[in-house]
Amino acid sequence: AQRVTQPEKLLSVFKGAPVELKCNYSYSGSPELFWYVQYSRQRLQLLLRHISRESIKGFTADLNKGETSFHLKKPFAQEEDSAMYYCALRAPGGSYIPTFGRGTSLIVHP
Amino acid sequence: EADIYQTPRYLVIGTGKKITLECSQTMGHDKMYWYQQDPGMELHLIHYSYGVNSTEKGDLSSESTVSRIRTEHFPLTLESARPSHTSQYLCASSESRGTNEKLFFGSGTQLSVL
Structure with a gap:
């Protein structure tokens, strides 16, 4: 069964600092991976x-199949980036129903 | 405007009551979903539907039921609410693209059972 793990419940940084929100997954095939924000x-x-393979609001994420990770990165955090971030996986060949992680709350301090 | 609507936004009820959470979308999507969202926890899939007259249970054991009589409407019913049902319920929909489908979420219903 597929599973998504976001190890950090909370990530707190200052404006202008780099940000990396971690996402690891377990799935034996080639997954479809997403980041959702609230x-x-x-x-x-x-x-x-x-x-x-796009950059949205300065965020990028690279799929690393060897490490089964899909970390979300931004070189310079802005206050408006403060939000809950959820990593999600869809497994081709199965039900295709998205599985979500527990979310990471990002707080960017001025 | 194409959107996905959930009502009510907030609901406080007593134990044992029957309730229905409404979800409608005007996006023409075939697939619809109900997720349960608790702070610091994964979004848990409760029910999903691939289209009219198609409903399936999700991973989370639930005492709720759903129906899909019309494409745009996907209500969730709790026959007898309990305090353990207190949670945020999110409805979502997606078009059937086959791959890399994007989910569109409603605003959610925050349910409190006393």
Whole structure:
């Protein structure tokens, strides 16, 4: 069965510092991986997906199959990045239903 | 405007009551989902649907039921609410692309059972 692990419940940094939110997964095949974000008083929404290889709001994430990781990174954090971040996995060949991690709360201090 | 709507936004009820959480989407999506969200915990899948008259239970053991009589409507019903049902319930939908489908979430219903 697939599983997503986000080891940090809370990550606290100062504005301008680099940020890395960790995500590890367990799945034997080639997963589809996503990062979702929930800003205060807003809905959960897609931030980025690995297939797109894009940078959204300065965030990037690289799939490392050897380490089964999909960490989310940003070189210089901004206060508006403060939010809950959820890593999610879809497993091709199965039900295709997304599995989410427990989320990491990112707080960026001024 | 295409969107996904959940009502009510907040609900406080007594133990033993029957309740229905509403979810509707005007995005034309085939797939719909119910997740339970508790602070510091994973989003747990409760139910999902691939289309009309299709419903499946998720990973989380639940005493709730769902129906999918119309594409746009996916209500969740608790026959007899208990304090352990206190949680945030999120409804989501996605189009059937096959790969890398993006989920669209509603605003959620915060349920408190006294």
